[in-house]
Amino acid sequence: MAKAPRSILALGAILSLLAGCGDDGGGGGGVSIAPAPTGGSPSLFEHAALAGSAVDQASEAAIEGILFKGTGVTPLGPAGSPTRTFQSPAVSFDFNFDFALTIDLDAENAAGNDQFPNATGMIDVTASGVVEGTPEAGSATYEVMVTAATDLVFTNPGNGVTATIPEGSSWSHTLTVEWSRTDAMNWSVTATSELAVELDGMTVVDGDTTYTVSVTGARQVDWSLTKVDGEVTQARTVEGSLTITISDGVITETIVIGD
Secondary structure (H helix, E strand, C coil): CECCCEECCCCHHHHCCCCCCCCECCCCCCCCCCCCCCCCCHHHHHHHHHHHHHHHHHHHHHHHHHHHHHHCCEECCCCCCCCCCEECCCCCCCCCCEEEEEEECCCECCCCCECCCCEECEEEEEEEEEEEECCCEEEEEEEEEEEECCCEEEECCCCCCEEEECCCCEEEEEEEEEEEEEECCEEEEEEEEEEEEEEEEEEEEECCEEEEEEEEEEEEEEEEEEEECCEEEEEEEEEEEEEEEEECCCCEEEEEEEC
8 A cells, every 4th residue: 555755854753863964063873763753654654764874874984985085084983973083194185086995884993893883784985086186285076986785784773673775786976075284183174975866675674574665865965074283073964855665565655854
């Protein structure tokens, strides 16, 4: 039984599910499940939000990978931690014209902790761009492709429900980066990502029930890394929406999450 699309833009409980909605002074997002809204199908709302969060987290892991590679910054805390700290030993920046990197969601950070709690899998990131300026001041515009090299599995730690982006899934975004560097102790980097997503074949598993999921939409992520007197801080804002169609084989809901 299919139902008309539902917009849940005004439901703060669902918006808080998505890693990256609104301003975040601490860093990338982890899976955090808030109470489901009343009315409708609470489990479908909650599971749709988990699927949207999975896409957001994989996308933002790719953005972080590019920025950390270019700046030499190493995170010491897990993605999503409001007290996340960083190491920044790089003498100069290195934003190349073209590059490829693989992000291991099971990797540990420099402090020996899980870099991406409640997530597992491998992400391949390729980028081709135009770079202008010098290591001290410049800009780069990249066309970025994000590909699931394995199944990417994101788990709600509160109830064990999982959302999976299947191996081979891919999506793209344009990433613009600008940097200014006074010295090794003082610099700033800003980045804007224009993300386009169209994913089919995702699943959410809750006990013995498997939900099929598709996600489409566009997101803009504005990101900054700033180092002042040796201390690195990170901030970001996210705009845009994801349209998520989820079905348990009997009921199908189409849900819009975002602004």
